[in-house]
Amino acid sequence: MANVSAELTVAQAVAQFVSYAVVAVLAENVIFSRALGVSRLLKLVDDPRTSTWQYCLPIILVQLLSAPLAWAAHNLFFPWLRPQLPDWLPIASLRPLVYITCALFAAGVVWLLLGLIPSRSWRTACRTQLPLAATNSSVLGTLLICANQNYTMLQSVAFGLGSGVGYLVAVFIVDEGRRRLRSKDVPSIFQGLPASLIYIGILSLAIYGLLGHAVTM
Secondary structure, eight states, X not given: OHHHHHHHHHHHHHHHHHHHHXXXXXXXXXXXXXXXXXXXXXXXXXXXXXXHHHHHHHHHHXXXXXXXXXXXXXXXXXXXXXXXSOXXXXXXXXXXXXXXHHHHHHHHHHHHHGGGOSXXXXXXXXXXXXXXXXXXXXXXXXXXXXXXXXXXXHHXXXXXXXXXXXXXXXXXXHHHHHHHTTSTTSOGGGTTHXXXXXXXXXXXXHHHHHHOSSOOO
């Protein structure tokens, strides 16, 4: 009976992890639902010198590793720090700084992990993109969302991983849309950035219409 209970617990944990990751990729996509990191996404799509995978791989790893650090800060560090602060300094004012620190620490670990990539060119390219990836607003936004929703560590890690993968999915979708929007049927005044923003807005409205902005789990 103990083994059966353990298996059910593990199965439930895996199901919860997958469900939160899928929610972050689709329903709560950082681009289409939160508009986080849109400016960098548009530059990435327009820059043929930067590989989508070489930029998004560091984002995925930073999101994954910073999520448990931010959870620990929210649930362990902040409760300890709050009584130490003066009355005029609210703990909420320090949250962005602490979460950025978590992201930068995770970026340092990712820099070391990227050394495991056999290809020297890929390793160098990913490390070059790492500073931009670590400071992407989607990273900080994801950490703040997890804290505001009071996610558990498992949920935070799943949501962080899903947010990174969701950013990658959004890049591919927008890239494909940009190719199709180069059609001569699109009026010249809308070509380029205006058409891209309208395209992203329509996709965001579609997600909002199908699933709603708030997801209850």
